[in-house]
Amino acid sequence: MMLALTFATAALLGAEPSNLPPNHPPVPPGMSASPAAPGGELPQGHPPFAGGGDTPAAKGPLPAGHPPMSETGRAPPSAEELLKQLDSTEGLRTREKTFEIASSLGKLYYSNGRTADSVMYFLQAEEKAVKTRALYLEQRKKLGKKPVPSAEEAQCGFAANAPVEDMGKVAEERAKKGDAAGAAACARAALEPVIEVEVLRANALYLSGDTQGALTVYGRVLEVVPSHEEALFSRSAVLYETKGEDVKALQAAHEGFQAFVAMHPDSPRADLAKQLSQFAEDTAKAGGRQKWKQARAEDRRVRLSQPLPPQRPMEATPPPQAAAGAGGMPALTQEMVDAIQNTERTPELEAGLAKLVEEGEEHLARGRYDEALAAYRRVVPFQPENGRAKAGMAWAMVGLGRPMADRIWGVAVSSDAAAVEKLGDTLQARGDERGAKALWTKLLSSAPDYPNKANLQAKANP
Template sequence: MNLSLALATAALLAAEPSSLPPGHPPVPPGTEASPTAPSMGGGSALPQGHPPLEGDTPPVSPDALPSGHPPLSGTGKAPPSADELLRQLDSTEGLKGREKTFEIAASLGRLYYVNGRNVDADTYLQQAEARAKPVRDLFLAQKKKLGKTPVPTAEAAKCGFTPGQPLEAMGQVASERAKKGDAAGAAACARAALEPVLETGVMRANALYLGGDSAAALVAYGAVLEVEPRHEEALYGRASVLFETKGEDLAALKQAHEGFEAVQAINPNSPRAATAKRMSTLVDETVKAGGRTKLLASRAEDRRIRLSQSLAAAPQKDELRPLTKEMVDAVQNTERTPELEQGLTKLVEEGEEHLSKGRYQEALGNYTRVVPFQPENGRAKAGMAWALVGLGRPMAARVWGVAVQSDPAAVERLGDMLLEKGDAKGAKALWEKLSSDAPEYNKTGLQAKLSR
């Protein structure tokens, strides 16, 4: 047989019933499902400065807890799980509307974020950013006064900050410097104070994107980059969202390309650098093609041509030949566009028309073009198997057996289709063979059809 038939038959025979839901992406061989919840180790879910709750922790006075913190259920016990803590927070009346420090709001936002509660996370992270706004505004104003002069480090400016110092206190130091006309010192101290705010900003941008608001996410990433243009995570996040959501906007794609390039330049040893390099190349190709739609169309056409050339050069023998890696890759990598899916459906319908008229060779030609792309398509498998039976091909028994075992209902429906198209003789022959080869399948229904 020709190699297109070999490709279709090999794909069909290799197909195994899947336990995944319809439309689920394939799971690579050897991959095991292992759902995990975000780790809350190290007490990171608790607000900054919260006393540890380990082992024989001494009793904690309610007065020592931050304002609005849910009451502890006891003392000397293991810390609550993330779910328990979230339930306590959710049940605390008026918590969202209460006044909070930056640290408390940021900690609450982080807790909701790492547990997939993106809308709630945004609420608290936004409150944290609001508390940080005076320091942010101060930094931008003092940086503008400096012009092209670099902002010194907090150490060089002798800000005197200590670990864990609240944002408000650090902001006050920067404000005092600004009042004295020390723009460099004020900018340095304000920038150091904003370090946790930048982390919060990226987290909020991520939460917004995951919550489906990509436009707001881009604004949030931009706010971080306004303070720190070389912020690696913000650059990478913004570039990724631009590429994901603005695939036809060439200006946005060029901005994404610049972002991925910057990530590589800032930290070549970063875990993101290799991915940023690949993404930069892909974005560049997309821009040159004129947008994502044109790029995908071009790639699909290239693969179609390569596949057609491989099939045309195949030997015409009635046996399965080993498939080349190029052929397998061409099929697996072909973009599953709506146009391709519609074309495959039309080929199946034409194949059924050929079967009803006894044109088995023509029908087989249609099905061998469909099965490599849709090896689990029961309708196509049934049609291909019946075409091979009609032609009396040596591999007909094997292919028919696969079709009957994997989807006997599809084989039965093929008989219904033949009958509808006027091929009563073909329909009866198909049902008789199905009844003989699958004696346990729909005995009553098939017998009723054969008795007509």
């Protein structure tokens, strides 16, 4: 990407005629270049090059470890150098640009944290495809319920790096010939990089504080690609986060999260989308976030006003091993238990717990068992029935060789063996093939009557 940005910058800086020699670095605004001396000599007053010669040596291989050089004989500029050069270029913002140059500039500013500056360039890029976007929606409407064919099926003939505007012209020609399917297919292919730019602009607007603008642009993306993963999740998340008192917006967020799960069930964010979908629906049913919080507070007050059931004798005095903590795990005092039970289960808390489980799985896949165990310890007290968390905690203790590992493993397997098997799938997907097979092998020996035993054996011993 940096190479493309370099080319885009070079194209912009070289768009105006110059009297500089070939490969001469650009002259900052407000300064002028000395006239070139005849015969390739250095201009008068030019500092001499090291080594006593008039020109620098340019032959032979580069020294070991030297950064790669561009065709100009200079090292490619860093992002910071590019930004400084662009910021000092007069008329850059208003200068006419192709889609590719405008989008490259937007990505450069966006990827370096200057989201507000990126918005303008993204918008300039999108303007190059306004006609193509309108054409696509028109031709898709003509197709009715028929699917839009791919660019290959429609034989659009686009090269991998075909310019957006050229692809749009091909779609226009197809439309003029009455080929609605071909026009829609070619226009859709032309819009692929435009959609990426629209998503980035929506993100930039949100990060710059313009949430309504972000929602509008996410909606534009979904108008073209209703199943777009990033736009679908982000629009729903922004609605839920910023429209807490708007029941219609909350219902839209709920429906958006549901659609995300249905269309992208294997996404890493699928579980989080399910939780947020439920939170959005509950909040909408309550009449808004404030009313939902009031209802939760009242439920909590009623629950705390009810007397706790009397303890059985076995519970009154825990055994020494439990008091010390299983396998080195810190014991929970009665005050800690009460604090956990009385903690309000807010959407933020639930989302945070889900993130901790994901972090724990990543630690397990990388063999960081201590870090994984620390993450699961923060989850299980709040979600003691979470099979996924219990499976992760058990495997972390097995990896650490803790004295209580087998006991905790047995609890995890007996309560939710399917969650233990799925943890192996997660480890495998994250690159820990060896750990996954070891987990499945241990599960086979721990649960001889496992209902999915044949499939489990096939995974453990492929």
